[in-house]
Amino acid sequence: MTNTNLIPFSFEGKSVRVIKQGDTPHWVLVDVCDVLEIRNSRDASSRLDDDEKGVGITDTLGGPQEVAIINESGLWSLVLTSRKPEAKRFKKWLTAEVIPAIRKTGGYMVATPEETPEQLALRAMQVLQATVDRQKVQIADMQEDVSALDRIAKADGSLCITEAAKALQMRPKDLFDYLSRNNWIYRRPGGKTWLGYAQRCNTGDLEHKVHTVLKADGSEKVCERVLVTAQGLRKLAKLLPSRLQAVA
Known part of the structure; x- marks a missing residue:
């Protein structure tokens, strides 16, 4: 698996590399072991579950290199079982700085020894642009929701x-x-017309409209139709398991 999305960190002068596979960060095992003073990374790996470890590929000066990686669950398994004094400081650094930075921006601006100031600045700009792009998408989604909710809020008639x-x-x-599944409307046995439950009509969420239809033989037929009131519409906007549920 080729992965060039490498995020370099530095903890007390030691390199701690993170490889992002999709949106999921994975830590380079040998770096974590070095910080925790675990001499044998293979032994550390053997103590982890299969779903906590894997293999990633990162670029080095000598070309692409395969490295053992661990996910966040594997990271905490090693940190929380370590009795080294470094483990407590490492844990605090991870929870206070590294993981929040990864989740918010996808990056952590610490230069590696091989990285020039210009390269660091370029990487920072790339992370910033990715963050701006995500925010634009979120704002567009929010505007769509606000527009829909505005139409609902201004509804003054039954639909x-x-x-x-x-x-x-x-x-x-x-x-x-x-x-029908949540006791708003029902059909009489053998009937085709939807009717509103009395409770929903009494609370003002639904109402019935009666009208006459002219039949082919010239006679009139009385029909009844259930309508959703403006109040019921606003209530449904908060109850329904749709993307409008965010306003509930």
């Missing part, structure tokens, strides 16, 4: 379920399924 689904940015079928 049929299909129209309510459109306002909630979901498929009508999904909204019908949700309402």
Whole structure:
């Protein structure tokens, strides 16, 4: 597995390299062992579960090199079982600086011995740009949600379920399924018309609209349709397991 997303750290003058595979950081095992004064990294690896260790590839001056790596679970397994005085300082450094930095920005700006100031600055700019790009996506998503919620908040009339689904940015079928499973609407045995439960109508979440339909033979048929009120729509925006749930 080729991986060039290397984040160099320095703990009390010792190199601690982190390789990011996707969004998951992995620590180079030999570096962790050096900090914790564990002489045999293979013995340390043998004490870890299979899902806590693996192999990564990083670039060195001599070309790509295969290194043993451990995930966050494996890291804590070694740190918390170490009795060395360095382990306590290492743990505090990890929790206070390194892991938060990785999770927030994907980088930690410490120059390696081989890195020039210009290279460090370039790496910092790349991390900053990646962070800005992620924030732009988050802002765009928030704007979409705010726009949808604004339409819902300003709704002052009742909507049929299909129209309510459109306002909630979901498929009508999904909204019908949700309402029927959560005791908002029901059908009489053998019937095709959806009706609202009395409790939902009494609380003002639903209402019924009665209208007449002219049949082919000239007679009139009375029909009833359930509608979602503005209050019910706002309530559904908070209850539904959709991307609008963030406002609940």
